[in-house]
Every structure is written in structure tokens, then in C-alpha cells.
Amino acid sequence: MKAVIGSLKRFWERYKDENPTIQLSVPIVGGFAANIPLSEKGKMKRTRVGFNPQDLKTSFVESKTEKLIQFYNQYELEKEYKFSRSPYAETIPLKRGNKGFSYGKDVDELDVVFIDAKFTPPDYLTEHSKKAVDLFKELKKIRFNEKSGEWQNDYSIRITKFDLTENKVYIQPANYFDQIATNLTLDWASGVLGEDESLTIRNNYEKAHNGLLPPLMSSILANTLGVAAILVNPDTKEVLVPIRGTEQAIMVEGTGKFHCSASGVFAWDESENIKNTLSFDFFSQGMEKEIESEIGLKPEQYDLIPLAFTRELVRGGKPQLFFIAETRLDIETIKSEMKMAEENWEFIDIGDINENNPMYEYIASPLNAPQEMFTYEGWMGLKIAMAYFYSTEPPFNAC
DSSP, X not given: OOEEEEEHHHHHHHHHHHOTTOOOSSOOTTOSOOOOOOOOOXXXXXXXXXXXTTOOSOOSSOOOHHHHHHHTGGGTTSHHHHHHOOSEEEEEEEEETTEEOXXXXXXXXXXXXXXXXXXXXXXXXXXXXXXXXXXXXXXXXXXXXXXXXXXXOOEEEEEEEEETTTTEEEEEEEEHHHHHHTGGGTTEEOSOSSSSTTOOHHHHTSOOBTTBOOOGGGOOSOXXXXXXXXXXXXXXXXXXXXXXXXXXXXXXXXXXXXXXXXXEEOEEOTTSOOOSEEOTHHHHHHHHHHHHHHTOOOGGGSXXXXXXXXXXXXXXXXXXXXXXXXXXXXXXXXXXXGGGSTTGGGBOOGGGOOTXXXXXXXXXXXXXXXXXXXXXXXHHHHHHHHHHXXXXXXXXXXX
């Protein structure tokens, strides 16, 4: 089996124990005061140097939230960090009609504007881009399609602007190789980013803007959209919790981590004729594709509710949409049938988690596991889902 079952009710009880000052209403600006040391401005330490396909462990990006907060220091008092130590910022709560956060932006009010101009990394990243893709192939972090004889390079959507004033989201085409060349290799000193071999994209080309992420409009990164959903049965409070393997491009640890029920890069068929103006359904359909390919469920088997749009600090402000998928189906049955899903290879089989793996003792109760046993995406997704489910303080500023 590729997933375990968690209890959102138990996660909620744990959260109340760990946060005795929790507010049970619409959040108030400021929240509680965390005793967080002020950060110093500086550069991000390089995580990897040179082209070494024998190095299977060193990451291409810094993933420790504390170090990221030192770099993007204006976010250290934001609730994403104060409430849940998650590497996200600039979160926008969402709703659809009467579902989702009541104080969120109704996605039905948004126009999605498609700009028919493919994203291209700047010329000064050309050599870095080539090296990045070549190294990812060597490390088997890109899948090779035996039938087509080509490396998988799915088309995705770049978010160029999310404008709440205009009620518009601007998007343009990009592909997976663009993401590898930019967001996925931010802290790698590839040696071809300039005359100084120690240069990295984050330190030298996509610098923090007064302690903040650069605006999406001025970013040189691919910023392809990620989508993630937490699948929960609202009657039993059970949650589907897969165990993510090392196939995810930025993961380097081999023990696996508890993850979102379904997630991935938003993908679309480049041969598809896209209208200039779309609705939010365009994004929801991308999430539905991920749920079907990773879990095996059809859209009619759950209710998909958008909860938040946010930017991820690990990958330099890469945009992310979080959803909750409510189903009346038995989660145990879904867990058993998940092994037949098209992309179940992304997850570790429970039988492969032995007693020497620290995750072993939490297989029966994954939501009791410490935060470090979750992917940061899975942790944030659960926190947002719980905030919606129990109408409590969310891990982001909402008013």
C-alpha cells in the first residue's frame, strides 16, 4: 500500500495541546507574539558546488525554514513562520461560493488571463540551464519515456501576476526544464553563472527585495504553478497520507516523508488551444488530473474546494495552490486501490518502511509524527486544511 490514514481530529487535538493560546475565530492581525530572534541580512550558503553526478545526496536548494527566513527576513513575523514554521509567504485565502475560507477571495470573481508567450530564462542562465538539465538526467530526477524516446518535459503554467485589485491572474506557458533551470537549482553553484564560480541564482540574480521575495512580475524564475490537495472524509475525519519517495526533484533523503494526498506541477497539453481569458476551473481541472493520476479518484467522487494561493520560499517564491478534497468514500478502500493509480511510483510502499526507519512507529498514526517527518508541502497543506475544517486560526495573515 502506498499511503496511511491519519485522523484530522487527532491532529486537531495535538494542535490545541501544542498551541494553548489558539484563537477559535477569524484571525486578528498580529496573533500571539512568538519569541523569535531577529535575523541578519546576508547571502544564502551554497548547497551544492560543481557538476558531480556521483553526489546523490546534496540538495540544489536550501530547504531549512530558519535559514530561508534569515534570507527573506521580512517574513519572520508572518504567521506562516510563527504558527507552523512553514517556508511559505504572501498567502491569499480562497473560497468558492460558501465553501472555503469565508474571509477568502472568491475564485469565481477571478479572470485567468493567458499570455501566449512562452517563458524563456535569461541568456545569462543558458549554460546553467543546460548543466542543470544534464545533471538531473544523470541523477534520474527526470523520467525517460521509453515509448517516445524522450525525456519528460511537461508543459506547465507560469504565474506572472496575481492581482487582487484587478481580480486577474496572469499566466503564460513554461515547461519542466525551465523549472529545473531556475526554481529547482537556486542555491547550486554550477560554475557557469559568471566569471566567479561561486555564484548562485538566489544570491546573485534573484536576490531578496528588501527582505521579501521579488514580485512575480519582475522574477526571472519559471515560477511554474504547483497544486496540492488533502483528501479527507468529513464524517470520519480520516485523511489519506501518502509517503513521498526521493523521486521528487528536490528531495534527497531516502527514508521518505509523509506528504499531501496528491500534489504536483500543474501540467497541460501544449497542443491544447487555450482561450485568452479563462476561469479558475482551469486550475481546478489541473488538480483533478493530479488526484486521478496519483490516487485514482474521478472528480465526481469528491468535492474540490480551493483554500489558498501562496508562494514557497524554498524554491524562490514558486506559486502554490492548496485545496481540500472532501469525499464520502472510505479512506481505507482508497488507500488499497491507490496502488493501481498511474503515478503511484512517486510514493513508498508501507511494506518497505521497516523498524529501522523512524517513520515506522507513526504508520498507524501519521498525524502524530514530528514535523520533520513531513514534507513542508504536506505539513502546510494539513495546517491549512485543519484551519478550514475546524474554523480556527490559519497559518497565514488573513485580515
